[in-house]
Amino acid sequence: MSCILHIETSTSVCSVAVSEDSHVIFHDEAGLAGNEGENQAGKGNAAERLGSMVDAALSFTDSHAIPFDAVAVSCGPGSYTGLRIGVSMAKGLCYGRDLKLISVPTLELLCVPVLLAEKVLEGNALLCPMLDARRMEVYAGLYDRALRPVREIRADVVDTNTYKEWLDERPVYFFGNGAKKCMETINHPNAHYIDGVEPLAKWMQPLAEKRLLQGQTEDVAYFEPFYLKDYVAKMPKKLL
DSSP states (O other), X not given: OOEEEEEEOSSSEEEEEEEETTEEEEEEEEEOOOOTTOOHHHHHHHHHHHHHHHHHHHHHHHHTTOOOOEEEEEOOSSOHHHHHHHHHHHHHHHHXXXXXXXXXXXXXXXXXXXXXXXXXXXXXXXXXXXXXXXXXXXEEEEEOTTOOEEEEEEEEXXXXXXXXXXXXXXXXXXXXXXXXXXXXXXXXXXXXXXXXXXXXXXXXXXXXXXXXXXXXXXXXXXXXXXXXXXXXXXXXXXXX
């Protein structure tokens, strides 16, 4: 099987995990100051927090003589500073230890704890993970229960009709730090909201392991994450 170091820094929670043979054997998390508008001191704090957590993970695996096969990192969308720090750390480890690099989409990662929860979702239900943006904007995707994309990831301005075409057909579960905007705006009988879902490193294992087994790894030299600004650039001018 495989041993993978997981790094997640796309939102205000920084987390690191280690998985071996499909089991999470190490996990740590902390609040992260990394946001779009943070100052240089905040950036240093974010890098320091992540660095100490990665050091702890490496000490744990080294003490147990567990060799790594790959590093998995959240690839966005997400905070510019957070993603940049996380990806830089992951690439440095891959270079230094000659490891493979795996990228995990942040919104897909958000779906994992929802699918693993005890709550039984309807067979035709859709999952709508969301990341908060400015004003009434969110960055969202739509997935079925097999994590097949139903709609591409894009920036949405939330109003009562934003997801109406899907809500009229089946249940849709909204979660992530952008879902609060939907809770206050969308009142549809098929709209369901799940609180407290964060994209944590400990949930990356099934997604990262699947990509590793399928040979879906990144070119360490050229890999870049998908920043929130990349989605803003694709928005119609009237929404900006």
